[in-house]
Amino acid sequence: MKISFTINGSAQSVEVDENTPLLWVVRDVLDLKGTKFGCGKAACGACTLHVEGEQIRSCSYPIKMVEGKNVTTIEGLSSGDSLHAVQQAWKEEIVPQCGYCQPGFMMATAAMLDKIPNPTDEDIDKNIQNICRCGTYYRMRKAIHRAAAIKSSSE
Amino acid sequence: MTENNKKKKGFSRRKFLVRTAIGTGVLLGTGYLTRHMWRRTIFTEVDKGESPYLGDASTPGIWFEITKDNEVILYSPKVEMGQGTHTGLAQIAADELEIDIEKIIVKHAESASTNVDPFATGGSTSIMGLFQPLRELSATMREMLKNKAAEKLGVAVTTLAVTNGVISGGGKSMTFGEVVEGVTDWVVPDVPPLKAMKDYKYIGKPVARVDLHDKVIGAPIFGMDASLPGMLYGSVCRSEKIGAKYIGADTTAAENMPGVVKIVKEKDFVGVVAKSYQEAENAKNAIKAEWKVDRNWTSADIEEMIEVGKGKPVVIQKEGNAKSILKEEGIITAEYKSPLGAHAQLELNGALVNVEGDKATVYISTQVVKITQDEVADRLGISSENVNIKPMYLGGGFGRRLHTPNAIQAAVLSKAVGQPVKCFFNRKEEFQNDTFRPPTHHVMKAKLTDDGKIEAIEHNVSSGDVMFGSALIPVDLSGFLGADVGAWRGGMFQYKAIPNHRAVSWRVKLPFATSWWRSLGLLANTFAIESFMDELSIAAKKDPVQFRLDHIQDDLAGNRLKNVIKACAEKAGWKDGVEGNRAMGFAASTDASTPVAQVVEVSVEGNQIKVHKVTCAMDPGIAVNPDQVRAQIEGCIIMGISASMFEKMYVEDGSLEPTIYGPYQMAQMRHAPKEIEVVLLQGVDKPGAVGEPPIGPIGAAIANAVFRITGKRLREMPLELN
Structure with missing residues (x-):
């Protein structure tokens, strides 16, 4: 089936089974490898990206549901060479260790900050439900607060 | 290097080969010792965690490549799995090469390059093992570049100096990139004197990770x-x-x-x-x-197998007469357990x-x-x-x-x-085909003197295999060693001032693969020993921190341990008792010669245990990158909280379960402590183990704090209040 949507600002059409998870279209058809496969059951958040600005676990999101919609992946989070506030904060706090889960966390954070510009620790606990095995949560929390500050100062 | 190495080598353009000495293993004169004695001698050596780099110096390998843009590519035989190893290696190379770290690009060496570690990346050994060889390699390469520059510039090499990849002297200069242009053969000089620690610009500094940018933009690197x-x-x-x-x-x-x-x-x-x-x-x-x-296994089958007293015991540590003293009256005893644990790393x-x-x-x-x-x-x-x-x-x-x-x-x-x-693998396959952290059962016994000191102590641990049967050790050492050095990791007593102490390892072979999991047996063994030390301090009516200090010997290892314990207690403002709804818990461990102490601040609401703050003091020797050492401490604390409070695999109807995150519960953002304080000490002048030691104390420290709040002694991981 032919599905048309916008990804990172560009119009795209793909010819795949309509139930193919968005993750595999993004990774293997469109060759955007920043969105990760972790569990295939929406349990870990490694595949988090945005559909219409909402954080979505793309491993369990059929491609047919993005028809006509806007999809953003980690590759589209920054604009050109300038990093998104979340990526900038992640760098400043030196968050990643192995780094595999980090794009999912950054996408979840970016979506949260659009709704809650100055999240409390409770907001973070509630909205950021991904899994990181290296245990970078401590630095992530600092980076999330820092990203909120960067974002609010640039607006 | 010897004279033989000075002859001309056929190096390809822009590529360098430098040789390094191989560390030699410990040779033990075992002839006159009994089997028990030489086994314990080996165990004691293994426990120190000294791990020289085993890369083959006699096989041609490529470490460095210089690009036209005057960048240095460092081909690492060690892989980057999150511990910041490549960053540490870049720091080490940059300092001796005399080039800015921004100009060092670290890449994984392909096996075709033959710069392959014949062993593995693991065991917290990468920086420890390469600190000396890579400094020598880098310094030697710098001298090779200087010698060649002297030739090309027509000046004496003694007049040349190197600054940020530019060699200059006698009013002339060349970049590394210009020096290597057109050169096909190189002379390898003797290893020059290395710089003094105080002169290093990068080693010992909190340099940002070299892979940071790729990891925040989602580059396809995995x-x-x-x-x-x-x-x-x-x-x-x-x-x-x-x-x-x-x-x-x-x-x-x-x-x-x-x-x-x-x-x-x-x-x-x-x-x-x-x-x-x-x-x-x-x-x-x-x-x-x-x-x-052949058999439809259940959890009950596995639990029945993991029990002290079953299988073959091997004494891994023995001093004095603990066995006979602990047959007397007035013995304190306690049993502890840890579950089967999955690696659950995110990439399949x-x-x-x-x-x-x-x-x-x-x-x-x-x-x-x-x-x-x-x-x-x-x-x-x-x-x-x-x-x-x-x-x-x-x-x-x-x-x-x-x-x-x-x-x-x-x-x-x-x-x-x-x-x-x-x-x-898909995720279910990943869980079911994991090489798990084995479950353990521990029996602790001790006798106190009238003035509240430990007269004798004993630790018996039953565990599935870690080293035996793993691909990493192709030879079957189970008959030779008897006890699995991975399973008993952390199972020896670090309190060597206790006059009578004894540790015994019981080996169990489970019907599925159990193997290396970050820190091996350290988490479980420390949970048992350090929970028991807490129980003993309470029985002795002593402060648990002072109680530990009272049982540590006066030697280098003992003094390093005492220093981290004191530093941790001081930084945390250690107080034994409940304040408000919080209590502190204390534990310490030594892994691969790196001592770690942790104080946790915990509260209990309903049945929920919450860790608010962790203070950690650690002495890894030289911290090549103090920020990344901190990151490892933070990560170990959180992974340790996850493993000791939430994680548990079980066997149901012949299958390993669960097979998905969620049911395999792990720590998430809300479970991570909001405060982590770190104190780094340097008790020796070389880098030691970092990536695993700080996971040791956390489980025991939490259980010890929970006891203060609830009066309940949690002797089984995952720690749960019912």
Whole structure:
């Protein structure tokens, strides 16, 4: 089936089974490898990206549901060479260790900050439900607060 | 280096080979010792965790390459799995090369380069083992560049100085990149004197990670991200049952499914190659594979096996007369348990393999480049030199990738279709085929003197294997050593001032793979010993911190341990008792000669244990990158909270469960402490273990705090209040 949507600002059409998870279209058809496969059951958040600005676990999101919609992946989070506030904060706090889960966390954070510009620790606990095995949560929390500050100062 | 090394070598343009001395292992004169004595001598040596780099200095290898843009590519034989190893190596090289760290690009050495670690990346050994050799390599290369520059510039080498990759003197200068231009042979000089520690610009400084940018932009750097033109997707049938042996398969239903390119039937497995991941998975699910299962295992079976008193005991530590003293009256005793634990790293195991004729290329996240190379070669019936392993960044290692046999199946599938094939576990397969942290059972016994000191103490630990049977150790050492050095890791007493102490390891072979998990037995053994020390301090009516200090000997190891304990207690403002709704808990451990102490601040609401703050003092020797040492401490604390408070695998109806995150509960953002304070001490002038030691104390420290709040002694992980 032919599905048309916008990804990172560009119009795209793909010819795949309509139930193919968005993750595999993004990774293997469109060759955007920043969105990760972790569990295939929406349990870990490694595949988090945005559909219409909402954080979505793309491993369990059929491609047919993005028809006509806007999809953003980690590759589209920054604009050109300038990093998104979340990526900038992640760098400043030196968050990643192995780094595999980090794009999912950054996408979840970016979506949260659009709704809650100055999240409390409770907001973070509630909205950021991904899994990181290296245990970078401590630095992530600092980076999330820092990203909120960067974002609010640039607006 | 010897005179022999000074002869001219045929180096290719821009590429350098520098040799380094191999560390030699400890040779023990064992002839006159009894078996028990030499075993304990070996165990004591192993426990120190000294790990020289085992790279082969006699085989040509490529460490450095200089680009036209005057950048230095450092080909690392150690893989980056999150611990910041590549950053540490860049710091070390930059300082002795005399070039800004921004100009060092660290890449994984492909096995074709032959700069391959014959052993593995793991055991917190990378920086420890390469600190000296890489400084020597880098300094030697700098001198080679200077010598060649002197030749090209026509000035005496003694007049030359190096600043940020530019060699200058006598009013002339050349970049490294210009020096190497057109040069085909190089003379390797003696290793020059190394710089003094105080003169290092990067070593000892909190330099940002070299992989930071790639990791925040989502660059395709991991094994799972590898891709090649014409790549197909493979999937292999796995049984859910423990111990299942493959018999055969009915593949009829899969053969005509969409996207299927080929069904591949081998003696030991059946797999499918398809045009997409989904199509490969769907076709695999349609294959009816037949398995032989001898026994339908249950959790009760496993629990029954893991019990002190069953199997073969080996004394791993013995001083004085603990055994006979602990048969007397007035003994304090307690038992502890830890569960089967999964690695649960986020990136799944698998590989992309391209077999072309009698050659194969393997893109993989692995901790064992050499083993993977040999296994693929063996299966394909080609020589190891014809298999090139291209190591990718690891989406978590933690010991899970100390054997990566998925590469074999990907290779077979690729050969069968004559195209590159990427083949990965799905998450269920990853959980069920893990090489788990073994479950443990501990029996602790002690006797106190009238004035509240420990007269005698004993630790008996029963555990599944860690080292025995692992691919990393191809020789069966179980008969020779008796006790599994991984299983008893952390099981010896660090309180050597206790006049009578004894530790005994009981070996159990489980029906599924148990193996290396970050820190091996340290987490479980420290949980038992440090919980028990807390119980003893309460029985002795002593402050638990002072109680520990009272039992530590006066030698280098003892003094380093005492210093971290004191530093931690001071930084945390240690108080024994409940304040408000919080209490502190204390524990300490020594792993691979790195002592760590932790104070946790915990509250209990209903049945919920919450860790608010952790203060950690650690003495890793030289911290090459103090920020990344902190990151390892933070990560170990959180992974340790996860393992000791939430995680547990079990066996149900012959299958390992659970097979998905969520049911396999792990720490998430809300469980991570909001405050982590770190104190770093430097008790020796060399780098020591960092990536694993700080996971040791956390479980015990939490249980000790919970006891203060609730009066309940939690002696089993995961720690749960009912």
